[in-house]
Amino acid sequence: MENFADRLVRACAEKDSIVVVGIDPRLDLLPSSLVRSALKTHGETLEGAAAAFAEFGRRVIDAVAEFAVAVKPQSAFFEMLGPAGMEALREVIGHAHQAGLLVIADVKRSDIASTAEAYAQGYLGEVKIGSTVLRPWGADAVTVNPYLGSDGLLPFIRCAKEQGGGVFVLVKTSNPSSHELQDLIGAPKRNPARGGAPGRPIYERLGEWVAEHAADLMGASGYSSLGAVVGATYPEQLARLRELMPRNLILIPGYGAQGGAAADVKCALDKNGLGAAVNASRSVIFAWRDETRSAAGGEKRWMDSVRAAARKMRDELNEVRR
Amino acid sequence: MENFADRLVRACAEKDSIVVVGIDPRLDLLPSSLVRSALKTHGETLEGAAAAFAEFGRRVIDAVAEFAVAVKPQSAFFEMLGPAGMEALREVIGHAHQAGLLVIADVKRSDIASTAEAYAQGYLGEVKIGSTVLRPWGADAVTVNPYLGSDGLLPFIRCAKEQGGGVFVLVKTSNPSSHELQDLIGAPKRNPARGGAPGRPIYERLGEWVAEHAADLMGASGYSSLGAVVGATYPEQLARLRELMPRNLILIPGYGAQGGAAADVKCALDKNGLGAAVNASRSVIFAWRDETRSAAGGEKRWMDSVRAAARKMRDELNEVRR
Numbered sequence: 275m276e277n278f279a280d281r282l283v284r285a286c287a288e289k290d291s292i293v294v295v296g297i298d299p300r301l302d303l304l305p306s307s308l309v310r311s312a313l314k315t316h317g318e319t320l321e322g323a324a325a326a327f328a329e330f331g332r333r334v335i336d337a338v339a340e341f342a343v344a345v346k347p348q349s350a351f352f353e354m355l356g357p358a359g360m361e362a363l364r365e366v367i368g369h370a371h372q373a374g375l376l377v378i379a380d381v382k383r384s385d386i387a388s389t390a391e392a393y394a395q396g397y398l399g400e401v402k403i404g405s406t407v408l409r410p411w412g413a414d415a416v417t418v419n420p421y422l423g424s425d426g427l428l429p430f431i432r433c434a435k436e437q438g439g440g441v442f443v444l445v446k447t448s449n450p451s452s453h454e455l456q457d458l459i460g461a462p463k464r465n466p467a468r469g470g471a472p473g474r475p476i477y478e479r480l481g482e483w484v485a486e487h488a489a490d491l492m493g494a495s496g497y498s499s500l501g502a503v504v505g506a507t508y509p510e511q512l513a514r515l516r517e518l519m520p521r522n523l524i525l526i527p528g529y530g531a532q533g534g535a536a537a538d539v540k541c542a543l544d545k546n547g548l549g550a551a552v553n554a555s556r557s558v559i560f561a562w563r564d565e566t567r568s569a570a571g572g573e574k575r576w577m578d579s580v581r582a583a584a585r586k587m588r589d590e591l592n593e594v595r596r
Numbered sequence: 597m598e599n600f601a602d603r604l605v606r607a608c609a610e611k612d613s614i615v616v617v618g619i620d621p622r623l624d625l626l627p628s629s630l631v632r633s634a635l636k637t638h639g640e641t642l643e644g645a646a647a648a649f650a651e652f653g654r655r656v657i658d659a660v661a662e663f664a665v666a667v668k669p670q671s672a673f674f675e676m677l678g679p680a681g682m683e684a685l686r687e688v689i690g691h692a693h694q695a696g697l698l699v700i701a702d703v704k705r706s707d708i709a710s711t712a713e714a715y716a717q718g719y720l721g722e723v724k725i726g727s728t729v730l731r732p733w734g735a736d737a738v739t740v741n742p743y744l745g746s747d748g749l750l751p752f753i754r755c756a757k758e759q760g761g762g763v764f765v766l767v768k769t770s771n772p773s774s775h776e777l778q779d780l781i782g783a784p785k786r787n788p789a790r791g792g793a794p795g796r797p798i799y800e801r802l803g804e805w806v807a808e809h810a811a812d813l814m815g816a817s818g819y820s821s822l823g824a825v826v827g828a829t830y831p832e833q834l835a836r837l838r839e840l841m842p843r844n845l846i847l848i849p850g851y852g853a854q855g856g857a858a859a860d861v862k863c864a865l866d867k868n869g870l871g872a873a874v875n876a877s878r879s880v881i882f883a884w885r886d887e888t889r890s891a892a893g894g895e896k897r898w899m900d901s902v903r904a905a906a907r908k909m910r911d912e913l914n915e916v917r918r
Binding site: 444 | 622623635641642644672673676677680681683685686706707710714717718719725727733744745746747766771774775776779780781784795797798802
């Protein structure tokens with residue numbers, strides 16, 4: 275399979291878009307007719323809720339496919355429904371591929387050695403059963419958490435290299451409390467700098483690690499499929515991290531509902547407006563919920579609303595990409 | 597539901613054991629007759645492999661139930677088989693409960709706000725679908741990763757409080773590269789200590805956070821269901837963290853195959869030999885693999901071997917608990 279970074283960069287250029295749409299279904303926020311219909315067929319069961327999630331995911335994908343380059347299903351919401359939810363996640367991944375979209379599985383997994391390898395093979399790669407080779411999830415890229423150190427990251431990089439997959443390391447996350455650990459000024463114990471120089475923020479250290487390993491997954495596009503997650507809600511740190519990671523893809527969450535704006539992400543883009551992708555979830559997939567009482571039609575025409583929100587996001591971002 | 601710490605401490609006292617057995621199935625390491633039989637029934641499919649995992653998990657549970665207080669299924673290996681693997685995970689959890697064991701789902705999840713809440717509700721709690729309330733996974737406790745800060749931890753604590761569940765925060769993990777991030781000496785940016793005092797290791801800061809929040813999940817046993825994961829492979833840090841976290845449960849992985857020994861964990865136990873639980877995976881569940889050519893019988897009597905390894909581990913640990 276072709277290098278993930280190359281596939282993403284090409285999709286961004288061809289579609290003239292850097293939009294990623296997060297698929298974060300929540301039963302109490304879905305269109306009520308869609309939920310009613312799924313529960314009518316399957317009963318008030320985990321399978322019923324999962325059928326609603328799968329249907330919602332498919333329709334969101336159909337609505338945004340023209341304006342987005344990728345979707346980012348949030349595993350937590352699917353896992354919340356047990357194995358049936360996981361089956362819905364797999365259906366959503368398959369549907370996104372049929373619609374020509376890349377899939378970034380937002381799993382934020384963290385483990386080590388053979389266990390990290392199992393996650394990587396499952397989400398990005400293949401599993402051999404007897405003499406049969408199967409792709410359990412078939413995602414194009416995953417998000418991973420770096421707290422366990424390189425033992426937890428290198429197995430993902432190795433698998434991504436074999437499979438043409440992408441790996442986005444959480445470096446500076448978009449949430450309010452991300453500073454608690456990620457912004458600490460850190461230095462190794464024996465570093466002589468400790469007595470004088472101030473050390474560097476943890477997120478910078480991780481950014482350096484990600485930059486150092488860029489070559490392992492470098493694409494012909496000049497970008498590496500080893501990427502970083504950096505929140506749109508922290509534009510200063512985003513600018514600094516782009517300096518430190520000139521060749522890594524950056525996945526930028528926190529756009530829209532979380533407060534990030536188009537101007538905040540410009541610093542992560544190259545002169546062609548490429549090298550980063552921006553995710554919004556709620557502000558796109560639940561756009562219609564704010565319109566229920568308005569002339570736009572609300573729930574009745576919710577797919578139109580999702581489609582319009584994705585187009586608007588693309589256009590806003592393209593303003594700063596020129 | 598009764599507080600998790602109280603349930604765990606009581607089980608340790610009643611069974612005179614602090615053993616947790618990790619359920620880490622891997623197709624190439626399972627008893628070959630068991631795999632053959634599952635693939636014969638289900639074909640060379642993910643379902644076939646998942647059936648082998650479920651059967652292996654059930655039999656390991658039956659073999660160790662007398663000597664262990666809990667099992668710790670490693671989600672990665674089940675997820676590697678897609679949704680079918682997740683169904684096997686659910687079966688293993690249910691079987692452990694039937695066998696009277698607690699279940700710590702080793703998921704190491706990390707996310708924020710409503711997303712963290714979804715993970716917590718899924719693994720520890722309940723989901724409401726229409727007017728029906730269901731328990732998707734039914735684990736007693738989960739492992740969580742702290743990289744995202746308290747936004748990512750508090751939703752788990754809230755759910756655990758409602759449900760009588762347990763939460764083990766990764767503080768100092770057992771793997772060789774855990775020092776890269778966890779041992780950095782960290783200080784807040786504006787801390788005046790920065791010019792003089794040396795700051796503290798990241799794992800100590802997290803240990804303090806865990807200790808500060810112990811009261812949120814305190815049990816009648818005097819232990820909190822807000823626990824920490826600290827590897828047996830780092831006995832000095834374990835001793836230091838026990839000082840910092842006198843009332844938190846400690847889950848200690850890294851025993852056996854990873855190199856931790858009974859003497860290394862003594863410092864985490866109170867005068868009654870309680871307050872911590874020790875996990876081994878490979879050295880118990882694959883004990884028979886080292887014996888294949890020996891008089892012990894190897895694969896043919898693999899359950900006997902697993903049972904003997906669990907008993908031996910219990911006895912070794914009880915030596916240092918007295």
